[in-house]
Amino acid sequence: MWLDSNIRMMQQYSGDDCRVTARNQVTEVTLTAFAGAEVLLPCQGTGNNSTLVHIAWKKDAEKTSFIAYHHKRGVNNSNPHDSSRIVFRNNSLLDASILLKSLQMQDEGMYTCELIVFPQGSHEETMNLTVLVNPINSATPIPATAGLSEVPVARCVSANGNPPAGISWISNLHGNYTTTQNKSDNGTTTVTSLYKVAPTRSTDGQEVTCVVYQTASQSTIPLTIKLSILYPPEVTIIRDDGNGGVSLKCVAEANPPAGTYSWRGLPEGVETNKTSVFVKTGMNGNVSCLTSNSIGTGNDTIEIIFQDPLEGHAIGQTIILSVAVGVLLLVVLATILIVLLIRRKRKAAGFT
Incomplete structure (x- = not known):
């Protein structure tokens, strides 16, 4: 209906004798920009020997335009609150491009620029806009009691990012990890990863590294965690x-x-x-x-074990006396042996 009414409007604008052949030409573009920044959504609909009559921008599956430009009525913004944030680059039928300022997550989506061009007919340019948001990253140990069961010992969180971050782990321990995603109402995603291991006393104080891959900035952030095993x-x-x-x-x-x-x-x-x-x-x-x-x-x-001093003294005297007796016995034995040897020699001499 919108297209038919504008074709009729184009016929009136160009004269009753003018015939318009409607052609639905579609061009697709992919765009990315960081939240808070400004992005240009390009749309060029005029060429040589052509006249741009009407511009309408739509988002996703919406049937009505959020901003339009008419060759007679000028600019029409359906949301007055965004009249200063979403504007035509040039308020002119010579340029259908718009500027989105102070980008928000709600701006992400598929945009369609619909044009009525005389004498070509209708023309569409479609573009997918991804709003990039760098996440807030954190990594903390999870105190765990030493035991035989595998339990979480470290947590890594990449919060409120878009697109969602990727998380991996570097560790010398024989552990595993699980990762979950939670999408918030504003369109960003929080990624949480838990590193699990069967903790022992020797695990306490060891380090593991959480590696966050930030898709938005295509950068890698390593976060080191010292484990706390109870x-x-x-x-x-x-x-x-x-x-x-x-x-x-x-x-x-x-x-x-x-x-x-x-x-x-x-x-x-x-x-x-x-x-x-x-x-x-x-x-x-x-x-x-x-x-x-x-x-x-x-x-x-x-x-x-402590020894009593007197007891120690008595033991010392006993040891000395024992040594003296031992020496005396050795002297006596030596004397007896000498005497026996002498008698044996004399006896042997008298016998010869």
């Missing part, structure tokens, strides 16, 4: 003898760090400094250090 304390007691006693230090490797320390088996009155203790002489027995965090507990035990 495990109960692994405890070791370190002993250092000296200064008339023994120093004990309780070392606990844990994530999160051990919060409580307690010592067992110490003599009464011995003061502790949470992770360390000094034990003087006069004690024999086992000493244990117990620690805990939110994941579990851990402990280690060490045996301490």
Whole structure:
């Protein structure tokens, strides 16, 4: 109906004796531009010996135009709010191109420029406009308890991009990942990828890299994540003898760090400094250090044996006496052997 009315209008404009042959010529164009920028939607409908009578721009499957130009009535913008943002490049029938300013995601779509040209007839130029939006990227560890099951340990998010970003992972661990997409009401897409592995204590502190491919800018963004694997304390007691006693230090490797320390088996009155203790002489027995965090507990035990000074002195005297007796016995044995050898020689001489 719109086309027929404009053909009739063209006939009136050109005179009753003029005949118009309507030809539906279509040209397709692909355009891309970043959100917030300005883009030109080109449309050239006039050539030599032709006159442009009417211009109408439509978007997607809309039947009515959002902006038009008539050779008598001039410009008509169906949305007054966009009258300054969507304009003809030249308010003239010599140029059908329009400018879209301050691009928004809602501007993305298929555009059709419909022309009535005398004497050629109708002409269409179709173009697909993609509004590019660079996403906001982030990568964070997901604290996970050490275990045998495969669980998410890292998250990578590429939020509110268009077209959607691609995500891959670089890691020395034997893990897998899953990626999902969520399209928002404004047309952008958030891509979320979870890296999964069966976490162990040795996995804690290791690094994995999330690689985001931004389709809009055709660039690659690597994001490195240090993993946080939760495990109960692994405890070791370190002993250092000296200064008339023994120093004990309780070392606990844990994530999160051990919060409580307690010592067992110490003599009464011995003061502790949470992770360390000094034990003087006069004690024999086992000493244990117990620690805990939110994941579990851990402990280690060490045996301490002190000798009484008097007992040590007596043992020393006993050792000296034993050595002296041993030496005396050796002297006696040597003397007996010498005497026997001498008698044997004399006896042998008298016999010869």
